[in-house]
Amino acid sequence: MGAALAVSLGIVWLATNSAPAVAAFAAGLVALGGLTWVLARPKPVQQQVEYALPDxxxxxxxxxxxxxxxxxxxxxxxxxxxxxxxxxxxxxxxxxxxxxxxxxxxxxxxxxxxxxxxxxxxxxxxxxxxxxxxxxxxxxxxxxxxxxxxxxxxLSNPDPVAELVPHLDGKLGRALAAAGMAAAIVDPDGKIRAASSGFAARATGDPAALLTGQEFTAFLRQDERDQVSWAREGRRGNPLTMYYLPVRDPDAPGAVDYGTTPSLMLLVEAGVGLGGGAVEGTAAVPHLEALLGNLPLGLAMADRDGRLLFANPAFMRAAGREGEAPPVYPTDLVVQEDKGAISDAIRRFAQGPAAAGDLAVRLRTQPEDPVTLSLAGVRGLGEAAVLLSLTDSSEETRLKRQVAQATKMQAVGQLAGGVAHDFNNVLTAILGTCDLMLLRHTPGDSDYDDIQQIRANSNRAASLTRQLLAFSRQQTLRPEVLQLPDVVQDVSTLLKRLIGEKVKLSVAHDRDLGAVRADPSQLEQVIVNLVVNARDAVLAKGEIGGGKITLATRRVTAADVRAMRSAIMPQVDYTALVVEDTGTGIAPDYLGKIFEPFFTTKEQGKGTGLGLSTVYGIVKQSGGFIFADSEVGKGTKFTVYLPVHHASPEELAAKTVRAEPAAQWAGGGRVLLVEDEDMVRAVAERALTRAGYTVTAAADGDEGLAYVEQGAEFDLVLSDVVMPGMDGPAMVREIRARHPSLPVLFMSGYAEEQLRKEIDIADVHFLPKPFTVQQVTDKVGGVLAAARI
Incomplete structure (x- = not known):
């Protein structure tokens, strides 16, 4: 490749005869060769790592x-x-x-x-x-x-006894012996499990003696004065003080079972404290104080001079001094008249033979209610002393007061029902007479307005009797199956006028509310009374903006009731009515009294004290419950729980049948009127006579029965319930024996439900007092029309 490169460069030089051209050619060849080497270089093989499955x-x-x-x-x-x-x-x-x-x-x-x-x-x-x-x-x-x-x-249960035994045989035992204390662990059967060297030295004279398994009491003696000393030392031995401590896990749950728990016994010569120093008074006091300090019973100890040596917290709580330090003398806890009796009793039990007794005393914290103070002479643990026992009777006293209050409320309720019944007779006569007079006077007559005024005031008095009967739970209810939001809606317009413009009214309803069975007019009275009370509380607070009242209905299931953990309410479904305000609130001392009659926190002349008691009576008679929660300065919430009504098969069947139109009475008929009140009898007789009925009046049950026995025929018996001599139900039973199908209409000022349970007569009708002329004639016509069907 080098030779070829040289040849190539020579050829370029011969061809161009130019050095730059040759250099450029050479550089191009070098770049081309480098690129070829990079592309052709073999790539490194990536190592594959394989992980083995866990072994x-x-x-x-x-x-x-x-x-x-x-x-x-x-x-x-x-x-x-x-x-x-x-x-x-x-x-x-x-x-x-x-x-x-x-x-x-x-x-x-x-x-x-x-x-x-x-x-x-x-x-x-x-x-x-x-x-x-x-x-x-x-x-x-x-x-x-x-x-x-x-x-x-x-988790293993700790064994404090096993942990303590080696310490008692070691340095701890030697330290106790140096401090003048003999220590031993005693099993519940009285056998020694372990003993310190100091105990062995005092009991046998040999610090190394093995005492395990021997009787603890075998090393002690008791003299004629019930003083305990070492048996080895005989009569010359000094009295001993025993400190007793159950050995158990302090974090273990439950109370100490003294019959199954080993005990650590510390024995010290009388007059010597746990640290070796001298102490005054009864030597056994620290021992008893440690033993009795945490017991729930009220216990204390006094010496023979009447000084209180100690008192546990339960004793001070029972004496009405919870959290205070015990006084110097127990006589400081009682009234002046009982001080001498306690002093004499303590002296007698401290100096005489071991005995126990009770003494009735009156505490300074509750001088009206006597309590029982138990006394017992204490022997065998040092100097003689007296153990005092006082039971915390605050709960018992509270229950007694509640029973007395309930008894008083029952008596007041019976009185209110009786007064309302008699007053209803008077109002019936007044209203009936007014109606008869209005038949002879027309608007514009000089007497017409006066008669109307009398009638209006009589109706106001009738509403007061209804409140009294509501409080005594004896008013006549006409329950219907209804939806609570519908009742709230009907009365909401009236509520807005009642609370005024300064107070904001908020209304809210839950979905899927169950129907309830109650008297709608009585429920309206409950809502009005609660809202009016809330309005007064809001206005009394004087907030800028006037405050707020919340009126709501809530769905409460049986599961919600279980979560409430109420011991009063059955665990069923409820529909709740909640009235909450941002007013002044109710003090805790008053919260338990708000449903009592005639109790009010308003100024004199601004409240009768019957509002909430009326609400309570209506709610209870409707089968419901009412609770109040309040915080001073923040407001009050009243919650009314009404059980959800589940229709019976008869009611469901009745809904599927189309009701037939009620028959109309054409008028006329023979009526036997029995009423012991002359004015009521006269009004009813005149009203029925004017309506076209033939009326035979009787002053009592005997007279009415006499008419029937003489052969008189009647289409209807209209009778009072409560009468002197033979009352209405007794007379009706005699009449029904001769005429089983004769219609009967009772009139009374008592509750219809209560009367039906008491008289137990089938197919009778009721007319509540007071009634008007129109009401008595309409009712008589309705009963006769129903009898014709």
Whole structure:
């Protein structure tokens, strides 16, 4: 190639005789040759790296540990490798986190697995089943982080006794002996499990004596004064103070079982403290204070001079002094009149033989309610003292007050129902007389407006009786199956006028609300009363902008009720009415009294105290529940729960049948009117006579029954329920024995539902008092028309 290159350059020189041309030609040949060499150079062969599949046998050998279970899972949750401990404890049929453990453990394992894949590691502190308890850890591993390594370690219960025994035989025991304390661990059966050198020296005279398995009490003696000393020292021995401590895991759940728990016994000569220094008073006080300090019983100890040595927190709580330091004398806790009795009792129990007794005292914190103070003489643990026991009776006192309040409310309710019944008779006479007078006067007469005024005031009085009956849950309800939003919609226009322009009213409804069965007019009264109270609370706060009232209906399922954990409400579906305001709120002291009658926080003359009690009565009589939540300064929320009404098969069948038009009564008929109130009887008689009926009036049940027995024929019996002598139901039963199909119409001021349960007579009708002339004539005509069908 070199010769050819030289020849080529010579030829170019001969042809051109030009040195630049030769140089250019030579450079071109060099460039062409270099390009040819680059293109023709052989490429290096890329080395192929092959990875071998993991050798799981090596992994199994590496993780073969007897103290814990190890398992490896892939991203699909499959078990790819496990050691022998895992196979024994859980079997290879289960892969973490799906192990044969309880549900709570499964949740913890699943959470640990998610943390392992996400963060690289996860942990489940406790997993357990019937065969054991473990802790589990999950760690992500592998070249592509494709595996989770699970390490499951068993949890063992700590044995504090086993841990304490070598210390008692070692430096701890020698340190206790140097401080003048003898220590021993005693099993529940009274046998010594381990003893310090100081205990062995005092009990036997030989510090190296082996006392394991011997009776603890065999080394002690008790004299006639119940003082304990070393048996080896006899009568010359000094009294001992014993400190008793159950040896158990302090973090273990549950209470101490003294019958199964070993005890650490520390014995110190009386008058010597735990640090070796002298102490005054009863030597056993620190021991008892440590023993009784955390008990739920109210316990304290007093010396023979009446000084209070200690009192546990439960004792101070029962005395109404929770969180305070115990006083110097227990007599400081009671009223002046009971101080002498307590002092005498303490002196008697401290100096006399061991005995116990009770004493009724009155605490300074609640002088109206006596409590029982139990006293017991303490012997055998040093100087004589008296153990005092006081039970926390605050809950019992609260329950007593609630029962007394409930009894009082029941009596007030019965009184309100009786007053309303009698008042309804008076109002019936007044309203009936006004109606009869209006038949003779026309608008424009001088007396017409006065009569209308009397009638209007009588109707206001009738609304008051309805409130009283609502409070006593004795009003006559006319329940219908309805949708709660429809009732809210009907009354919303009235509510806007009631609250005014300063207060904003917001209305919201949930979807798919269940129907409820209630009296729509009574529900309207509930809504109005709650909104009016909310308006007053908002205006009383005086906010700029007036505040806000929220009126809402909510769907509450049985699952929601279970989540509420209410012990009062049955777990069924409800439709809830919520009235919430941004007003002043209700103080916690008043929140439990707001549904009581005549209780009000408004100024005198601005509230009767019957609004919320009326609401409560209507809600309870409708089968519902009402709750109030309030925070002072932020507002109040009332929630009314009404059970969802599920139609019975009879109701569903009735909906499919087209109702026939009601028959109309042509007028006339023979009516037996029985009423003990003269004015009511006179009004009803005149009203029915004017309507074309033939009326026979009787003053009581005996007189009415006499007309029937004499052979008089009647088309209808119109009778009061409650009458002196023979009442209405008794008279009707006698009449029905002779005329089974005779229509009966009862009139009463009591609730229809209550009366139907009490009288238990079929096919009777009711007319609530007070009634107008038009109402009594229409009702009589309707009953006679229904009897004709």
């Amino acid at each position: 799981w046998s090596v992994t199994v050998a590496a993780i073969d540990r007897p103290d814990c279970a190890v398992a490896i899972t892939d991203r699909a949750g499959r078990l790819v490798c496990a050691n022998r401990a895992f196979e024994v404890w859980f079997t290879t049929a289960h892969a973490p986190p799906r192990l044969p453990v309880d549900n709570a453990s499964l949740e913890r394992l699943a959470k640990a697995g998610r943390s392992g894949w996400r963060d690289g590691q996860g942990k489940a502190d406790i997993i357990e089943n019937e065969s054991g308890r473990w802790s589990a850890e999950a760690q992500r591993a592998g070249r592509g982080d494709d595996y989770l390594v699970w390490t499951i370690s068993p």
